[in-house]
Amino acid sequence: MKSKLSFKHFDAELNTDVCDAYNNAELTLTLKMGFRQINPAGGAAEGTYNDYGDATAPARKIIKWTDASWKAWKANFVKSAESFWHGKFWLINDAGAYSFAQAGEVYYPNVWCRFKLIGNDATAAGNHHTIDVVRLHASESWFGSHSTLYDSKDTNLNQKKTDSKGKAVMQRAHVHEVGHLLGLDHVDVGKPHCLPTTDTNASACYGIADVDMRSVMGSGMELREAFAYPWREALRAFTAAELLMSILNSPPGVASTVKALIAAAGGGPPQSLQIPVVLLTSVWPAKMKRHYPRTADEIKAGKMIVSWPARRVA
């Protein structure tokens, strides 16, 4: 079964058709970005543009986009950002959801997190985000970009910080920005030095400890399991929708369904794995290593299958 949901920041598709004893369900988040050229004024080949698009900030030399440079930049942006975020997380099925039978055995798939980035021009319909882009002159090494204003060198690897050992912490800014577009905050948001009620763009929010500053939602390029958040929340929305549909389609009325749900919430026999109320309380913990579908016994035993398992095949 393929289900689709649209969110403010992206579209999501959950595909359970691909499930078998070795393959998990797939959750694909699709982000449609609309890019718009910023060119020198008056059609000139060269000009200037101010950091952050703020006339009081320093001006940087920019050059006019050509069709070839625009196409190449967009392709590089999309390819590199997509490959960074695609296929890196698995959400562990702690709810007993989406079960299927194969060769007489019932399996519970995990969910593989996929990412698709579509780079459109800003004029295309249906973009989730619109981004202005300046093309920096070769003599410029830096431009003050922000969440809706990028520069042509944002895809380059640049030093952002120095860690406690004096080692450079490097980042390609665009993968960090795409993380934000997916709904991720800076790595230290929620910690005492970066409370959500304060400006979460403050430098401390990019990570104080080396391990945090090296993460992609800090100042580095490393992924953390917490960054599976957009997929996990999307999956929870799918499971909530499934629960709702289950109630709506339940004859002869809601009462019997509610009874079943209450019974399930109190804990029950293994069959309770099939009752969708569990989906509401499930966490879907994220892992950054492939985890194979499990049997009910393996779930009950808390066993994780991380290497190619022996399975009966039809």
Added chain:
Amino acid sequence: MTFGNRIPASAVAWTAIFWLAGLAPLQASDNSPTTRNCKMDPIKQSVCIYQAILEDVDKNYSQRGGGGIGRIVQNATTTYSVHLLQEGREDVRVYEVKIAENGKVTITNVTEKTVSH
């Protein structure tokens, strides 16, 4: 032939003395006050204060990427703001300095705030 760009040896010596006198006491602002001897004419005193602030930025600001120092502004007689350009934001380090009658300048307080863009 002109010798307009030649620097007399005595000037070099005096510059070295000023430089050494100013540089020696600098310490990290996080640990103890940074001091610098700035008893000079107003221009040289300003330069001296800015040098003390720059030294502190170099020593204590760890975000080594970005666009560097965008501007330094004197907000009041003894208060200066250093704007450090970063992606999507400016980190603003606000310095309070104390200028003693003998010209000794001490950085008495450093705070940091963020201006988001």
